[in-house]
Amino acid sequence: MKLLGTNTSPYVRKTRLVLLEKRIPHDYVIDPPREPGSLVVRVNPLGRIPSLILNDETCVFDSAVIAEYADTLNDKPILIPRNDAKARMRVKRWEALADGIMDSAVVVRTESIRPAGKQETDIILLHNNAITRSLSHTSEMLGSHEWCEGDCITLADLALVSALIYLDLRQAERDWRNAHPNLASWFVRMSERASVRTTMEA
Ligand SMILES: N[C@@H](CCC(=O)N[C@@H](CS)C(=O)NCC(=O)O)C(=O)O
Structure with a gap:
């Protein structure tokens, strides 16, 4: 493929x-x-x-x-729980949250590169506020857990790390690490994974 x-x-x-x-x-x-x-x-x-x-x-x-x-x-690993309906829903909801952060960050980026007079500042604010709220929600849900859902890696972790890497790329000024130290330390661990490193290299 x-x-x-x-x-x-x-x-x-x-x-x-x-x-x-x-x-x-x-x-x-x-x-x-x-x-x-x-x-x-x-x-x-x-x-x-x-x-x-x-x-x-x-x-x-x-x-x-x-x-x-x-x-x-394959099931090595299973990234979306198969038999536990609630756990499955929670992983898909994490994914929706991470995708929503990406969607909003893409809108902010698209608006921000338009000529100054043509930027929709209220749209930028709306989406930046959505990102800020979603990061707080994410941080609360993660708490001191090692993984977003359950006791092993799932799609939730992969979606969230992708959203945060994109925020670092497009909104470097957003200080989400200081605002959410638990997310920051989770991110450090995720960034050490071979898969994440591979996507950062090329
Ligand atoms: N909901 C879609 C979003 C995909 C998407 O919007 N991708 C962007 C790139 S980040 C794209 O292909 N935009 C069309 C373009 O750049 O012309 C997904 O999850 O795959």
Whole structure:
């Protein structure tokens, strides 16, 4: 299978982390969807990344669907609990929270690079406030636990670390580490994982 993406996209990072953690063989192909000749628009009508092309040429999108599909391919490790409905819901809710932080950060980024007079400052504020609230919520939920959900790594951890790496990239001025020291120490541990390091390198 082939994963189309770019190194800056947080949604792509999340799916790369899933494939790497589960050791699912794949080719990672950098393919910015807006560049002429991009394969993305030919395989995914939405023209978005990540797009995962299976060996039978089926295209899987978006990142939540890719993560869920990949998780069914083996159980080493199981990243989305299978039998405990509440635990499964909580992992998917963590993912929704992390994806929502990414969504808001993308909106803020898109607005911020428009010419000063054309920026929608109220939209920027709305989304920055959503990120701030979500980080507080995240920090409270994590508490002093080692993992976001249960006693081992899940999709929740992979989604959250992807959102935080994107915040560091696009909102370096946001001092979330001082505001939430528990998130900061969890992040340090996550950053040491081989999968995360691989996505930071290339
Ligand atoms: N909800 C989607 C969001 C994917 C998304 O919006 N990706 C962005 C890149 S971060 C994209 O492909 N945008 C289209 C473009 O850049 O032209 C997912 O989780 O996969």
